[in-house]
Amino acid sequence: MAETLTGAQALIRALEHAEVDVVFGVPGGAILPAYDPILDSPIRHVLARHEQGAGHMASGYAHATGKVGVCVATSGPGATNLITPLQDAYMDSVPVVAITGQVATRAIGMDAFQEAHTWGISMPCTKHNYLVTRVDELPDVIAEAFHLAATGRPGPVLVDIPKDILNATMTWHRPGEIDLPGYKPSVKGHPKQVKAAVEMIHRSQRPVLYAGGGIIKAEASEALRHFAEQANVPVVTTLMARGAIPDSHPLALGMPGMHGNYTAITAMQRSDLLITIGARFDDRVTGDVATFAPDAKVIHVDVDPAEIGKVREANVPIVGDARTVLEQLIETMSSLLDGAEPPEREPWFSQLAAWQEEHPLTYHQDPDGPIQQQYVIEQLHRLTRGDAIVVAGVGQHQMWASQFWGFERPRTWINSGGLGTMGYAVPAAIGAKVGMPDETVFAIDGDGCFQMTSQELITAAIDGIPVKIAVMNNTSLGMVRQWQKLFYGERYSAVDLTDHTPDYVKLAEAMGCVGLRAETPAEVVPTLEKALAINDRPVVVEFKCDPEAMVFPMIPAGGSNDHVVLGPEDLA
Amino acid sequence: MKHVISVTVENKPGVLARISSMFARRGFNIHSLTVGPTEDPRLSRMTVVVDGPEMEQIVKQLYKLVHTVKVTELDPTETVEREIMLVRVNAEASRRGELLDAANLFSAKVVDVGASTVTFEVAGEPSALNDFLELMRTYGITSLVKSGRIAMAKDLKTTTKRSRLRTA
Ligand SMILES: Cc1ncc(C[n+]2csc(CCOP(=O)(O)OP(=O)(O)O)c2C)c(N)n1
Numbered sequence: 186m187a188e189t190l191t192g193a194q195a196l197i198r199a200l201e202h203a204e205v206d207v208v209f210g211v212p213g214g215a216i217l218p219a220y221d222p223i224l225d226s227p228i229r230h231v232l233a234r235h236e237q238g239a240g241h242m243a244s245g246y247a248h249a250t251g252k253v254g255v256c257v258a259t260s261g262p263g264a265t266n267l268i269t270p271l272q273d274a275y276m277d278s279v280p281v282v283a284i285t286g287q288v289a290t291r292a293i294g295m296d297a298f299q300e301a302h303t304w305g306i307s308m309p310c311t312k313h314n315y316l317v318t319r320v321d322e323l324p325d326v327i328a329e330a331f332h333l334a335a336t337g338r339p340g341p342v343l344v345d346i347p348k349d350i351l352n353a354t355m356t357w358h359r360p361g362e363i364d365l366p367g368y369k370p371s372v373k374g375h376p377k378q379v380k381a382a383v384e385m386i387h388r389s390q391r392p393v394l395y396a397g398g399g400i401i402k403a404e405a406s407e408a409l410r411h412f413a414e415q416a417n418v419p420v421v422t423t424l425m426a427r428g429a430i431p432d433s434h435p436l437a438l439g440m441p442g443m444h445g446n447y448t449a450i451t452a453m454q455r456s457d458l459l460i461t462i463g464a465r466f467d468d469r470v471t472g473d474v475a476t477f478a479p480d481a482k483v484i485h486v487d488v489d490p491a492e493i494g495k496v497r498e499a500n501v502p503i504v505g506d507a508r509t510v511l512e513q514l515i516e517t518m519s520s521l522l523d524g525a526e527p528p529e530r531e532p533w534f535s536q537l538a539a540w541q542e543e544h545p546l547t548y549h550q551d552p553d554g555p556i557q558q559q560y561v562i563e564q565l566h567r568l569t570r571g572d573a574i575v576v577a578g579v580g581q582h583q584m585w586a587s588q589f590w591g592f593e594r595p596r597t598w599i600n601s602g603g604l605g606t607m608g609y610a611v612p613a614a615i616g617a618k619v620g621m622p623d624e625t626v627f628a629i630d631g632d633g634c635f636q637m638t639s640q641e642l643i644t645a646a647i648d649g650i651p652v653k654i655a656v657m658n659n660t661s662l663g664m665v666r667q668w669q670k671l672f673y674g675e676r677y678s679a680v681d682l683t684d685h686t687p688d689y690v691k692l693a694e695a696m697g698c699v700g701l702r703a704e705t706p707a708e709v710v711p712t713l714e715k716a717l718a719i720n721d722r723p724v725v726v727e728f729k730c731d732p733e734a735m736v737f738p739m740i741p742a743g744g745s746n747d748h749v750v751l752g753p754e755d756l757a
Numbered sequence: 758m759k760h761v762i763s764v765t766v767e768n769k770p771g772v773l774a775r776i777s778s779m780f781a782r783r784g785f786n787i788h789s790l791t792v793g794p795t796e797d798p799r800l801s802r803m804t805v806v807v808d809g810p811e812m813e814q815i816v817k818q819l820y821k822l823v824h825t826v827k828v829t830e831l832d833p834t835e836t837v838e839r840e841i842m843l844v845r846v847n848a849e850a851s852r853r854g855e856l857l858d859a860a861n862l863f864s865a866k867v868v869d870v871g872a873s874t875v876t877f878e879v880a881g882e883p884s885a886l887n888d889f890l891e892l893m894r895t896y897g898i899t900s901l902v903k904s905g906r907i908a909m910a911k912d913l914k915t916t917t918k919r920s921r922l923r924t925a
Contacts, residue, residue: 308775309782313823318770333823367767367826491817 192320193218193351196284197226199327202360205255207619208284209233209242213259214299216286218351231619231648234640236263238612240270241638243281245616248599249574249624251404253280253334254616260286261299264345265306269606271341272310276603277425278402280339282330283307287316289349303345312340320353328360337370338489339402370488374505374513382460382484382501383517389458389482391533392418395441398425398602399463399487405508406430406595409462412515417527419537421449423464425602428592438537439546442470443740444584447544447749448537450738453478454746455536462486463507466496467603476745486510544738544751546588552706555731558582558657561703562589564710565627565655568717573625574599574617578610578634580664582657584736586629608637614652615645625717628654632682632689633662639692645723646697652723653716659730660684667735671756693725701726759788760812761836761908764803764819765827768794772824776803779822785815789905800826804907831908838908841880843868844890847897848875856896863889874899 190198196219200208207229212220223230233239236258243254258267264285274281288297304316313333315326323346330342386392400409406429413420413436420430421441430437441449453459453470459481464470471477474496485492485499486507493502503510518527548559562585565573571593577583577600592598599617601609614628635656645652666680693700699722703712709728716724739750750756766772773792780787788806795802807815812830819828848856853875860867860877863885869876879889883906890898 304771305774308778316771365823367820368823489821491814491821494813 188357189354190357191218191222191351192323192346192353192355194222195320195323195355195357196327196346196351197222197228198357199324199360200228200255201226202324203253203327203331205253207231207246208255208257209239209246209616210257210284211236211239211259211263212257213263213286215260215288215348216257216263216284216351217259218348219257219284219286219346230257231615231644231650233612233644235638236266237269237608238615238638238641238644240267240281240283241273241606241609241612242616242619242641243283244270244274244277244279245576245599245613246620247274247279247281247616248613249596249617249626250620251596252620253282253331255282255284257284258286259299260288260303261301264303265301267343268306268310269604271307271343273601273604273606273609274341275310275312277601278339278398279341280334281341282334283311283341283343285343285345286351287345287347290318290347291349293347303343307343307345310341311343312338314343315345317344317346317350320350320355323350323355324358324360329363329365332363333365333368337368338399370506371490371504372506372509374486374503374510376513378501378503379510379513379517382503383514383521385458385482385484385501386416386418386460386518387521387528390530391456392416392458392460392530393438393452393456394418394420395423395453395459395461395464396420396426396429397423397462397464399507400426400429401595403463403488403507404595405463405511408508408511408515410434412511412518415515415518415522415527417530418460419452419534421445421453422592423467423470423602424587424600426464427587427590427598428595431593432591433593440587442467443472443742444588444736444738446546446588447738447751448540450740450746450749451540452537453481456481458482458484460484461499462511463488465492471496472740472744472746476747478746544749550706554706556703556706556709556728557734558585558659558728558730559589560706561655561657561709561713561728561730562586562629565713566590568710568713569625569627573597573627574621576600576610576614576617576626576628578628578630579605579607580631580634580662581659581667581734581736582629582631582663584664607631607634610634611638611652611654612641614654615641615650618645618650618652626652628652630654630656631663632656632658632660635689636682636687639696642693642696642698642723642725650723651720654723654725656689656725656727657730658689658727659732659734661732663732663734664736666732670735671753672741689725689727698723698725702729703727704729758808758810760807760809761831761833761838761906762805762807762812762816762819763829763831763908763910764805764825765795766801766803766822767824767826768799768801769824772801773803775822775824776805776819779818783814783818785809785818789903791905791907804905806906829910831910835911835913836908837911838883838906839880840883840886840904840906841878842886842901842903843876843878844893844898845869845874845876845900846893847873847899849873852896859892863892865889876900
């Protein structure tokens with residue numbers, strides 16, 4: 186039976202069709218019509234306190250669940266506040282759909298109240314975007330937006346809807362077939378290339394599997410582990426791929442890159458073959474590109490052909506979905522091995538073991554000294570048995586969390602890798618907890634980052650989203666301070682956040698959360714235990730940490746991965 | 758070095774903005790860009806002349822745009838290229854005859870005559886247009902408008918392997 190709906194009703198119906206269970210947003214004039222039918226929909230709306238929060242919540246939700254995260258904002262300032270999370274999701278290939286209200290069609294271009302050229306502004310930070318011009322097209326546009334966000338290389342898609350279109354009426358129709366003649370992501374790798382890759386891997390003496398975030402996005406962790414074992418190849422996991430293979434696995438080398446561990450960095454550097462899957466030779470991984478992994482041939486598997494050859498020439502390019510290609514690699518390797526064992530690669534594995542022995546990740550917790558963040562992270566890992574989703578901000582605490590948390594499963598590490606967005610952790614943790622309510626979601630945040638989005642604590646408290654947030658209070662913008670300490674002769678400029686401002690415990694309480702504090706190493710474990718025991722409210726735990734601590738190893742920006750700086754003495 | 762790329766796109770609002778925004782963001786240099794309808798009303802075709810040694814990234818980034826249907830880098834030896842221009846030159850009475858003779862050699866059409874200028878329309882191979890401009894410089898060019906190049910592969914098998922790459 187033909188059913189007449191308003192554009193707003195059709196929008197909500199289309200979201201239901203896309204199996205959306207929750208949206209994160211802030212209402213306003215232009216999007217107002219959409220907020221009425223949402224009351225009658227099973228879709229949950231989480232009211233963020235800032236649209237940036239709504240955007241990162243959608244991203245955290247998507248990271249944790251693998252589903253598309255949805256955020257909603259009004260026109261003008263609502264939409265512009267979404268730009269940071271959109272760019273963040275774009276850089277990290279996170280499937281997000283943003284719905285924004287726009288001024289009425291007639292008013293577009295007239296500098297109307299709360300008008301912004303959202304379509305133009307969001308174009309370079311989305312995979313695709315729409316300005317809806319006819320109410321009839323709403324069902325198809327929404328279906329297309331979800332299809333684009335989730336398939337191929339995932340990413341954010343924005344749909345801008347003028348207010349008159351939300352108010353207009355249409356005869357509801359289910360979305361039709363997706364018709365995008367120019368959009369056909371490759372899934373399967375070319376069999377000839379797969380065969381060439383397998384032969385190259387089999388011959389290689391010093392191979393490294395360079396696993397990127399694409400492994401997580403493609404749900405390819407199982408296949409990755411299987412292939413690594415089958416081919417007997419060690420695996421490095423980039424910042425976006427932590428958890429892609431268990432850190433406890435004998436073939437796992439941990440994280441490479443600017444603050445990676447010595448073995449992961451050096452294994453890539455000395456490798457004769459980088460089997461790159463869902464990674465993009467980011468400058469934080471390669472350091473100086475000219476001197477990066479000089480002897481390595483490259484197999485590059487990516488769903489986005491533009492990543493192949495962008496930074497480093499590939500000897501064997503394979504366009505395809507990470508999981509599908511890994512399964513093809515496994516099958517092809519099976520027939521090549523034909524029951525035989527893979528090469529032992531004894532000298533290579535002894536070399537790796539020697540490096541691990543010689544240069545492990547270390548820190549020292551003086552029982553009478555200030556708290557070291559690594560100690561908090563290790564103790565939290567022990568108390569939770571690593572069974573938690575960890576969300577980080579951007580800075581020193583992020584690097585320590587990635588280094589010292591032993592990740593055992595995919596989708597348990599959520600952070601802003603490509604854009605490095607301070608303020609990501611609190612809202613992303615909220616989104617993750619909404620998506621995975623039965624998991625412990627623990628944000629490890631810096632005091633600087635926390636102050637960028639801490640208003641979302643009230644969202645967590647009121648909406649019943651019991652996240653836990655560790656504020657690593659080193660009283661400074663620590664990562665910037667570290668660079669000033671190392672490269673600007675300890676001339677500290679605009680990095681001091683000053684002890685006790687604000688009072689994080691009181692701030693937490695004022696926001697309806699539990700506030701806890703640990704000031705000495707001895708207080709760390711009991712305070713964490715208390716935090717872990719509270720599951721009916723959000724908890725904020727402040728740790729008063731050592732302001733002088735620095736993250737090592739380190740490759741100074743633009744430096745060569747040949748020169749891993751293990752401590753300040755290496756820079757003297 | 759200049760390369761000519763033929764880009765078939767869905768005929769959707771804003772598609773030109775998407776292409777030019779992508780060129781700006783990736784730091785690719787556009788020498789000229791023309792766009793118009795095709796034999797199929799759902800599609801538009803652009804001819805983009807770009808500067809630079811590296812075409813592979815440009816082609817791949819073009820494909821990455823959702824509305825891009827096909828990208829072909831055209832081989833100059835197997836391509837028909839055309840451009841049209843309007844050029845206004847100084848034409849004092851004493852040199853007018855000589856000027857018109859020169860223009861005749863290029864089949865340039867007089868489209869406007871002013872008190873001390875003549876305006877020509879010239880259409881043809883881009884290189885012929887440049888030759889004509891060289892010649893006109895001696896008289897003094899006061900105004901120039903070029904359409905930008907349009908190009909079409911000759912009816913041979915010319916698609917390069919790049920045109921078959923598909924994007925996510
Ligand atoms: C939005 C934003 N602004 C500025 C920066 C630059 N930046 C990178 S790390 C950092 C300091 C972060 O301080 P804090 O949250 O206290 O973390 P810490 O490094 O001390 O662990 C800054 C300012 C950024 N990454 N993001």
